[in-house]
Amino acid sequence: MQKFDSIRPFYDSEVNEALCSSLNHPMMKAMMNFTFPETEEEVWKDQLSKTHSIRDFQINFVYQSIKKILENSSDGLTTSGFETLEPNTSYLFISNHRDIILDTSLLNVSLFDHGLVMTASAIGDNLVKKDFVLKLSKLNRNFLVQRGLTPRELLQSSKLMSEYICHLVSKENRSVWIAQREGRTKDGNDATHQGVLKMLGMASEEKEVTDYFRKLKIVPVSISYEYDPTDALKMPQLLANAKDEVYIKDKNEDFVTLLSGIIGQKKRIHIHVGAVIDKELDAIKADNDNTNKKIQALANVIDDSILQHYKLWPTNFIAYDILNNTKQFSHLYTSDEKQLFQRRFEMRIDTDNDTLREGFLAMYANPVVNKMKYQNAE
Known part of the structure; x- marks a missing residue:
């Protein structure tokens, strides 16, 4: 299957060599220290050096990294x-x-x-x-x-x-x-x-x-x-x-x-x-x-x-209401949620720029508009 060599992922036979050559890379260290903060460097290096398939790498390392990302930067x-x-x-x-x-x-x-x-x-x-x-x-x-x-x-x-x-x-x-x-x-x-x-x-x-x-x-x-x-x-x-x-x-x-x-x-x-x-x-x-x-x-x-x-979230309904100067969906979010969204919005862009303001709000509001074409957005 050499015709796919320019685009394909590694074969399992290539995985161990790729991992062993990356053990000391700063980004690999950062990834492992983030995922396994309690684990000594020698331990995860040893485990990586014994990994010989994409599935093992994904389940034992990548899966754990994603779980850690969810834990640190999401509500689930x-x-x-x-x-x-x-x-x-x-x-x-x-x-x-x-x-x-x-x-x-x-x-x-x-x-x-x-x-x-x-x-x-x-x-x-x-x-x-x-x-x-x-x-x-x-x-x-x-x-x-x-x-x-x-x-x-x-x-x-x-x-x-x-x-x-x-x-x-x-x-x-x-x-x-x-x-x-x-x-x-x-x-x-x-x-x-x-x-x-x-x-x-x-x-x-x-x-x-x-x-x-x-x-x-x-x-x-x-x-x-x-x-x-x-x-x-x-x-x-x-x-x-x-x-x-x-x-x-x-x-x-x-x-x-x-x-x-x-x-x-x-x-x-x-x-x-x-x-x-x-x-x-x-x-x-x-x-x-x-x-x-x-x-x-x-x-x-x-x-x-x-x-x-x-799945529509309170942020989508808040953005829709702010953008359209309405309270149509106000029953689907709290004043605290609206305040939090507005604070984030004001901190991240120049709200005096109409193009930026409308673009940012539309990014969150458009899924509501699109869903309303099919059914009541609620």
Whole structure:
């Protein structure tokens, strides 16, 4: 399977060497000291040097790290829908995307806790420029999405990734996580990009693309954080977009965002996994006569699941009411919760700047707007 070498995570046969070469890296020490504060350095180094598989690394180290992150920077993780999934079965999880590392890590913690197959997860190669971060991502079963390509290179890259995802799900019985669109949602509007579905369909050998999508066992995922720890960091890009300017990231911006997501306060977090998209594909196949229409219809089905099952928090209702100068949802939050949100809001951005003010509030308010299209937001 050498064709996937440029994007795949480590094979188990490569894990021990990668870990042994990273034992003395400052970031590995920081990660282990954070996760196991009571443990002597020699002890965790010894354990790492005896680790020979991604699963062992994930369960014995990464899982513990994520639990520690939840303990230190959240009020806990709740889940729903996992009981509908089958053990020893691979799925393609298509998820809304809020945080670079935590979205996938929290899904894998939840899958492990429910005795289900954990995922290989897509990550942009722009996020793993540093050698250690690349190594760590490959140890955590991430595969690379290549960014900044020419149209011709993008076509080749998309085909390779499509084939790799197909290989993982159908040949290795490995679940896969992929975001519903490129990059994290900056404005709270979660929508599936048709380009992602077209990429997935490239590996199809079926005459009918909906039959191929059924084989992938697509499961929509909704993840919501009461507080987005990177909310203020998303504002410069929104400001540039409002001015019709091209946004250029600072050199270390992705790394700062990654770190902020891990250590920043999130309060409560909820993950819902939807039902496998199956019968809906029959209707899509019957109702649409060309592939583009079928892909659009599938994107709509995924969006409906993600938005309907998105967990709304007091912060979402508070932001909606402030933004719209209303008290429509005041029965769903306390004055203390509103005061806390306003204090955070005023500390993190320049509230005199209307674009920043509205952008920050809309990020939290838009999930309410989107959910109201389906039902009473309560």
